[in-house]
Amino acid sequence: MNPATAHPAPLVSVVMPSFNKRGFIGQTIASVQAQTFRDWELLAIDDASTDGSQDLLADIASRDPRVRCFLAPVNRGANTCRNQGISEARGRTVVFLDADDLLAPHCLETRAAVMRDSGLDFAVFTMQVFHERPGDDPRRWVPQTKRPLEDFLRHELPWQTMQPMWDRGFLQRLGGFDTAFPRHQDVEMHTRALLQAGVRFRLVAGEPDCFYRIAEERKVFDPALLLEKFSQAAVMYRDKFAADADRLGRRNLVLGIIQRTYLQILRHAKEGRIDAATLAALEQILFARGNDRWPGNVTRGLFRLTRWYNLSPVRIPGINRVLFELVTR
Numbered sequence: 046m047n048p049a050t051a052h053p054a055p056l057v058s059v060v061m062p063s064f065n066k067r068g069f070i071g072q073t074i075a076s077v078q079a080q081t082f083r084d085w086e087l088l089a090i091d092d093a094s095t096d097g098s099q100d101l102l103a104d105i106a107s108r109d110p111r112v113r114c115f116l117a118p119v120n121r122g123a124n125t126c127r128n129q130g131i132s133e134a135r136g137r138t139v140v141f142l143d144a145d146d147l148l149a150p151h152c153l154e155t156r157a158a159v160m161r162d163s164g165l166d167f168a169v170f171t172m173q174v175f176h177e178r179p180g181d182d183p184r185r186w187v188p189q190t191k192r193p194l195e196d197f198l199r200h201e202l203p204w205q206t207m208q209p210m211w212d213r214g215f216l217q218r219l220g221g222f223d224t225a226f227p228r229h230q231d232v233e234m235h236t237r238a239l240l241q242a243g244v245r246f247r248l249v250a251g252e253p254d255c256f257y258r259i260a261e262e263r264k265v266f267d268p269a270l271l272l273e274k275f276s277q278a279a280v281m282y283r284d285k286f287a288a289d290a291d292r293l294g295r296r297n298l299v300l301g302i303i304q305r306t307y308l309q310i311l312r313h314a315k316e317g318r319i320d321a322a323t324l325a326a327l328e329q330i331l332f333a334r335g336n337d338r339w340p341g342n343v344t345r346g347l348f349r350l351t352r353w354y355n356l357s358p359v360r361i362p363g364i365n366r367v368l369f370e371l372v373t374r
Contacts, residue, residue, distance in 0.1 A: 058130070065095060065098060078111075139216055141207055156254070165246055172253055197232060227274035
């Protein structure tokens with residue numbers, strides 16, 4: 046048999062990074078295997094798991110030739126794994142799937158129908174949150190914004206990593222994820238995608254076709270380290286896209302990620318999960334000078350008001366929203 050025809054290129058490549066998710070990956074892969082659309086491959090890229098995930102993935106791959114398994118010898122981070130998936134993918138389109146999330150049975154069929162012969166660089170679909178099983182939480186991420194670039198710049202995130210289907214060539218030209226970012230790599234890449242000249246995309250506000258798991262296992266037990274990474278990433282994002290916000294005539298849009306991150310920090314401080322010294326250190330990262338993006342006196346005053354309000358016992362519905370609108374106006 047001709048090797049070129051023995052394994053013809055699939056239409057869709059599903060890229061699944063995994064790290065210590067043995068308790069979930071069987072169910073996640075089963076949701077791909079249950080697709081009504083059959084022309085897919087799954088690239089399972091394990092990031093040096095220590096919980097037996099690699100043995101499980103190798104076993105699944107040995108029984109299903111559509112599952113291609115890559116086992117990293119050292120931990121490199123999910124977005125390095127996703128970039129490897131982009132490089133290894135053979136499909137004309139790509140979907141990213143985390144190892145504890147799920148696809149609805151119709152997901153790939155619906156998405157492939159939208160992308161087929163469309164000339165689109167990507168299309169975005171509706172996602173629903175769940176805890177134990179799809180349907181146990183009503184919250185949805187519906188991509189129906191009219192200003193997605195401004196929303197991302199402002200950190201009013203209109204969609205998440207799992208929701209787009211990408212043209213693989215576009216992803217390759219884009220360069221995948223920026224792994225210099227310690228967090229928010231998906232936000233950075235989606236922003237960069239929307240900034241590409243002549244980018245073509247479609248938002249599909251239909252029924253959910255994928256499900257994002259919220260579970261105890263996803264919680265991080267070192268809030269100081271997590272908040273440090275979020276703060277570093279917020280500053281990197283602000284600086285990377287500052288000129289783009291200027292070109293839109295909305296200079297302060299990129300302060301949205303600073304405000305959102307500050308709210309997370311203050312909530313942890315008020316609840317006693319970080320101490321005063323950690324709060325001060327995180328504020329120093331988040332509000333570091335060194336470029337012309339440091340806000341003026343009025344905006345600095347708004348950040349001080351944000352601090353006072355969120356550390357005080359006073360609660361007035363809508364205040365944080367008003368402060369966010371003022372900071373990013």
